Amino acid sequence: MKDVSRWADSRLWTGRRLTWDLWYRCNYRCSYCWFEMDKVWDKLAKEHEGIGVARWIEAWERLYERCGTISVDVLGGEPLLYPSGLDLFAGMARWHRLYIISNLSASMDFLERLASRIPPERLHLSASYHHQFARWEEFWDKVLFLAGKGYHPEVTMVSWPPLLDDIDQKRKILEAAGIRCDIHVFQGIWEGRDYPRSYSSRERGILGGLVPQDDDRQYRMHEAKTIGRLCAAGHVYANVKANGDVFRCGKDSMFSKPMGNMFDPEFRLLDAPAPCPYNFCNACGEHVYLWDDWKRVAADLRSREIATSLVESSLEEGAAS
């Protein structure tokens, strides 16, 4: 079995990356989910439906012809419940590497069919465990199944304050089994307190110093100014919505018109980094695309020869130069 562990680690990818909100339907309603906290599920679902698999595949093929292989983070909603999702993912995987973020509620039978159609060289599954809805034993069986098939799944959990002790326990189980575990920092209000700034020192200890990271501190908490700085969002990275609209980054999707649409045959990503139009970059960690930082990280990975090399990207040379 081919070892794809480096391929599966998104931190080592220095080529183009797009996040894609495939659709806005999910079978869970977790208390810490942004869509649930803002009560926007139904509104978003109604506004973004009706695009068939064939049109999406055609759009992704067109982008491949322009940009080469892209790492596509498939988000939702729950991507594995998308109608005819198997055909969509298998079609896209001919050109792009898929990084599907799933709650793994799909049946074992579905996962077996997915594994039979897309090899680990083209598909990575980031399995999010949601304590309020998933049964751990069933989730764990699926993680082990994927690991046995060579997919190197990682498990993510959200650091919602009432779950911290349980998260700590599960993280130890995962690490003992050699499964990478990422904790996503809860951002929101719980019992009247604002997180992440309200974690106690004991809770920060459980999170292993993850809250907040140095760059989070700089850009999200202290709101270092980004306006005018060159940023590669829109060039090496962008955010695709379920109706095909493409935004430079999350902040752009809140305050700006899209830079284009996936179904427009003329759509192109930016040819080069461009100045950031916002005072602050305090959403979703996209500050990593600030051009000076991006170049430094890419050059460092390459000098240590740990940038992902299993999948060729036409951009790798350009991103590090």
Ligand code: SF4
């Ligand atoms: S610095 Fe942040 S807000 Fe500004 S363009 Fe880049 S990703 Fe967007």
